[in-house]
Amino acid sequence: MYVSSSDRRLAELVDWLNNDVALDIQQITPASSDASFRRYFRVEHRDGCHIAMDAPPDKENTEPFVRVAGLLKPSDIHVPNIYQQNSRQGFLLLEDFGSTSFLDRLQTGDAEVLYRQAMDSLFKLQTGVNPLDCGLPAYDKALLLRELGIFYEWFLEKLLGITIHDTLATSLNTMLIDSALEQPQVCVHRDFHSRNLMVLKHNSPGVIDFQDAVVGPISYDLVSLLRDCYIAWPEQQVISWAQQYHQRLLAAGLLKADFNRFKRWFDLMGMQRHLKAVGIFARLHLRDGKSDYLADIPRTLAYIARVCELYPELTDMQQFLQEQVLPRTGASA
DSSP states (O other), X not given: OOOOTTOXXXXXXXXXXXXXXXXXXXXXXXXXXXXXXXXXXXXXXTTEEEEEEEOOTTTOOSHHHHHHHHHHGGGTOOOOOEEEEETTTTEEEEOOOOSOXXXXXXXXXXXXXXXXXXXXXXXXXXXXXXXTTSOOOBOOHHHHHHHHHHIIIIIIIIIIOOOOXXXXXXXXXXXXXXXXXXXXXXXXXSOOSGGGEEOOSSSOOEEOOOTTOXXXXXXXXXXXXXXXXXXXXXXXXXXXXXXXXXXXXXXXXXXXXXXXXXXXXXXXXXXXXXXXXXXXXXXXHHTTOOGGGGGGHHHHHXXXXXXXXXXXXXXXHHHHIIIIIGGGTTOOO
């Protein structure tokens, strides 16, 4: 099997698979990449098919992936089995979940079935992992503030050349962070959306990209799923799904808030997440040369603008978006 000498990491990965793992490789092809420096390869060999993760140690760390996988698996969350690992070189050999994501399948129907499966998996995450002793870092004020800063720096300043007034930014930060921190705290996947949920024949979904899990707000993963940066649904449908899940949380004793309060948490948590996402999309374009994510900015900004319309406290932010931001991005409220 030929491997380009210009791809040193891939050559090292193949060497590890051949000599240390003793696979008789028939073919190795790119499986996927993500917004990080990790790459994934599908490895077909005499005894089957696996996914190999390439995580350059100077940029990524495989330890959180291994640790969080071990934390989630006992709760029957279907994360990939880890068959071999080389933390020094940054290689993992994983179970192959195939190549069909929820996003792929949602575009041809099946939304009700898929979202029921996704929310079943999310419920296992929120009930099966004890936030008090799981050892995950806290989604605290410092982290929330740092994430909001990605929007101001990379999207407003570096992409659009706009500076938000300090008073407006401080007011917005305070509102969003206070709302996040007053919520019940649970295990948070942090990227629980249609691209990270894989369609499987058994025990679907397969859950991937969980290595950044934290202990944080109970609404975070739900809004990641229902107000997905990569696919949008009619607002009334989103509310209906959120109400169903709210009832489930009440019945499980994870929540005491009525739906009006939960909906405010959901809206503001989504706004914080979407501001961060827009900033990350801009950073991927400007810093990393990954420009495909620019197409997701208008949809994500539209979520932000619609939430601003719902809360009088966000009137100044709404005006800022309408006058300075949306006209330059092709987004609409």
